[in-house]
Amino acid sequence: MGLTIGVDIGGTKIAAGVVDEEGTILETHTVPTPSTPDAIVDAICSAVAGASTGRDVEAVGIGAAGYVDDKRATVIFAPNIDWRHEPLKDKVEQRVGLPVVVENDANAAAWGEYRFGAGQGHHDVICITLGTGLGGGIIIGNKLRRGRFGVAAEFGHVRIVPDGLLCGCGGQGCWEQYASGRALVRYARQRAAATPDQARVLLELGDGTVEGIEGKHVSTAARQGDPVAVDSFRELARWAGAGLADLASLFDPSAFIIGGGVSDEGELVLEPIRKSFRRRLIGAQWRPHAQVLVAQLGNKAGLVGAADLARQG
Amino acid sequence: MGLTIGVDIGGTKIAAGVVDEEGTILETHTVPTPSTPDAIVDAICSAVAGASTGRDVEAVGIGAAGYVDDKRATVIFAPNIDWRHEPLKDKVEQRVGLPVVVENDANAAAWGEYRFGAGQGHHDVICITLGTGLGGGIIIGNKLRRGRFGVAAEFGHVRIVPDGLLCGCGGQGCWEQYASGRALVRYARQRAAATPDQARVLLELGDGTVEGIEGKHVSTAARQGDPVAVDSFRELARWAGAGLADLASLFDPSAFIIGGGVSDEGELVLEPIRKSFRRRLIGAQWRPHAQVLVAQLGNKAGLVGAADLARQG
Amino acid sequence: MGLTIGVDIGGTKIAAGVVDEEGTILETHTVPTPSTPDAIVDAICSAVAGASTGRDVEAVGIGAAGYVDDKRATVIFAPNIDWRHEPLKDKVEQRVGLPVVVENDANAAAWGEYRFGAGQGHHDVICITLGTGLGGGIIIGNKLRRGRFGVAAEFGHVRIVPDGLLCGCGGQGCWEQYASGRALVRYARQRAAATPDQARVLLELGDGTVEGIEGKHVSTAARQGDPVAVDSFRELARWAGAGLADLASLFDPSAFIIGGGVSDEGELVLEPIRKSFRRRLIGAQWRPHAQVLVAQLGNKAGLVGAADLARQG
């Protein structure tokens, strides 16, 4: 099969990209994200049409945040869009006249990294996306593992603190409450409120107020050595690494790939994650250790991965 | 392939059994478990010889507690036997003249249940063995998943309580410290010490002392409705079910199979585990729920599973 | 000294009551609670005037939610009223022409129970108010202990779960997030959402929805034996009792007095609290145990206590 299209449905825009067999994006077309399910179908089709004009495209892969069923056809539930058992595959196939595969967006990104990014050469990989929340995907034996009902790899909602923080999912103590971009900001704000004298750089970036501190400020301040920002990253890494150690006990992959916005900081965050992972890894002296790698495709991983999954059929 | 032999290496005895293609054990031969690695090889060979006399056996599968490498040949590390990078496959093959497969014992038991027990008909199953500790195995897409280095499915050492109880593995807060036969006894003793007047049945069974209370006493007392024993099972189930909910978020299997000595109590323990699982399952109202089943093969699961893995080669 | 006035500043109304030396309320006058600090001073004075008409009153005690300084004059900070270093004593004294004592409302209630309620005859008592939140007061050696700066006895904000639930105070894992009327409702809603079939009575009371469930419904349903409601009280009691055990290690009082709206359920909640307390009490077999008593004055404790503190000067 030749070219396929990957679609990434974001909070503000929908991007469709034509991707070749090497994972290269040949062309991208972007439209704003509307608010209703029907309008979103229109927008997806419009983006696909825009990207594919003049090209011989053979299939479409759509990455969507939410539970996607085991047939990769229906979005059972989405947190940010009003999708409830939405038959997205059928709706889009009827309109674009191409085979469509729907995939959870974090799964798609994991597949992208496995095929064309940091995961190349590995057969058993766990990808973790540290964005606003925490998601990921599982590759075992060179296949994406979706679970019996399609909803595996919901890493962000594993409980790591009994009776811990409330999560939007209704649970308490979910991993993404402790290891995610949102958690990073909480750490920074709590620390800046408690010890403002040590958080001068951070507070200045946040226009002088604790509430003004955002994720990008924590990154900037950490690169300048602001102790509160550095400590906030260390706290995030403590929880992220502890979770990886658990996943190693369960999955024993050859590599973890850390993607998402938080991973843009590279070694600033990877190095403390590795340290925490290593400290908490059970049987560390006896077993081979999984590598902890930074993702390579950035925010294109989902689009590229969805396109490739469509190619595989 | 016709008959194969499964070997189960227990703390006090080594059992070898001839198993047919339907998972039926045709004959078993048992020898005491010696203490040194060399003597254990002798004992395994002796048990295999005893069981196979007069039969046409084609392969041997050995279930061993410990880390087994990805080639299913070497026991990297064992907690109870002095195996450190022990080439068990080679040693036994040279002696018995048959192909040998070495497998982690909990993996072997999981495979046995999947093939011939509660897991029949399922393709994606997580087996949990609640014995003295907590172990298990992962079947995804009809295959046993062992991880890149062979040491996946170490469920018992996932951290479920940060800064929690010390574990023999060196970690803290490991699942098996909260959901296992040993945990059950701890719950019962703590409660009996705090409220002896409510634990009369239990204390009587334990010869009047808190330290005398053992697992079998908790089971007996719970069946008689002793409130402390019932509450101890409920506490175990609380932690077991919470862990299953996490595993559902990660693996999304169609069924969990609960084996091990604790599962001998059947619904006495399964029912509260299901209740706890259901309460903590994320997205419970949207997703199909995995079944929580009781194992069917009892303590033969490991032997049968090892034999079948040897047959599969 | 003869009669004094106690003032209770609630969320919706301000009550002033004339109280005699036996703690009997002779007359009460109530006005609505305004929203600004100045209007609240007006309202307090109006309530005091209304209650004291025709009586010879010698002092005024005001119970206020918030940090009150060690001079019992200034409200340093209040969570629900815009008081920041508010000199309440001076303002009211100037207007009513009587000596005024300002006291934290939970301290005042503790004092009321100690003097005229469940604490009579005890010298060392810890009072815990399980209302919407969790507050309390400390009596040691027959004196109310307010701390060096006036802000002792903030029981509700002791951290009992590291990295636990966010609290309005900015902390995480505060006791009042786990043991309070608000926590009770959360427990009931979480359980009703997870197992609606077991929460029929509760859901019916809440007009069929999980969000409709309120504290009074949990009480009503628990009295009818609804399993989810009973279990919610048990969860609250688990945390309440564990906290009492800690306070026993610290303060070693002769009695705990449990007041606040949650305590209105009497033994329904007291009995499981005692059980949890007893189980977690350190050295339980060696030490005399503090009693766990239910408060006797209901929501009048604060008013009566404030009046008595004003009498003591």
Place this chain on the structure above:
Amino acid sequence: MGLTIGVDIGGTKIAAGVVDEEGTILETHTVPTPSTPDAIVDAICSAVAGASTGRDVEAVGIGAAGYVDDKRATVIFAPNIDWRHEPLKDKVEQRVGLPVVVENDANAAAWGEYRFGAGQGHHDVICITLGTGLGGGIIIGNKLRRGRFGVAAEFGHVRIVPDGLLCGCGGQGCWEQYASGRALVRYARQRAAATPDQARVLLELGDGTVEGIEGKHVSTAARQGDPVAVDSFRELARWAGAGLADLASLFDPSAFIIGGGVSDEGELVLEPIRKSFRRRLIGAQWRPHAQVLVAQLGNKAGLVGAADLARQG
């Protein structure tokens, strides 16, 4: 009253010291600690006689590890000596012919620091002894507060981690499991095992093995900047400071005094404790902050305190 004697009963020796009204030790006499209760009475009397020879001594104060009753006469229970309801006051009084006061050793040390050490000038002080375990004493309104039954101030056994580490007291998650000399060693060993390459100084001091690492090695290595040792102190300080914040919510003292062997490191440990305390202190921006001071009397605090308590009668 002029001179009194303080007796400190340690694990290896019993020290009796003559102390004047300024808290100065004029003379000390030391004998080995025997193993039986009767022999310990003999040893105490021998030490007292040895120290008081030729002096006009008026009373004896004995500091003992364990629960001491509210009459300061009987040791109800001791963890390390076989005392069960031991009438120590009566036994020693009969032999030495002087009034005797028995006091919990951590209470005695707290009183010593309050009277002659870091607590001078304060009226409300909490002393925390970070030794092998964690103990302490409470001074409120210039009096030692012992609780109704004599067993207050058992700080070390407040539960700070639900379902946490087992404690010798039978509880789980006790503070002393996370903030004490023993905890410090555990932190160092865990870290050295996980990342031996970063613990070279520490491992060398421990004769090359993780198990060889002791408390003094962690101190030495931390002073040399060994990252694992420094991190171990930081972990201890994290838990110590969090506990102080809780105690501030409860007691609101003007000062905390940190004593015990761990405090010998001075600012190396005090500074991170203060930082952690400040971060976790509830309402930090509104309330005056208690000081966190290092103890001044070292291991003489208990003896001096016991002598002074005997003087006070």
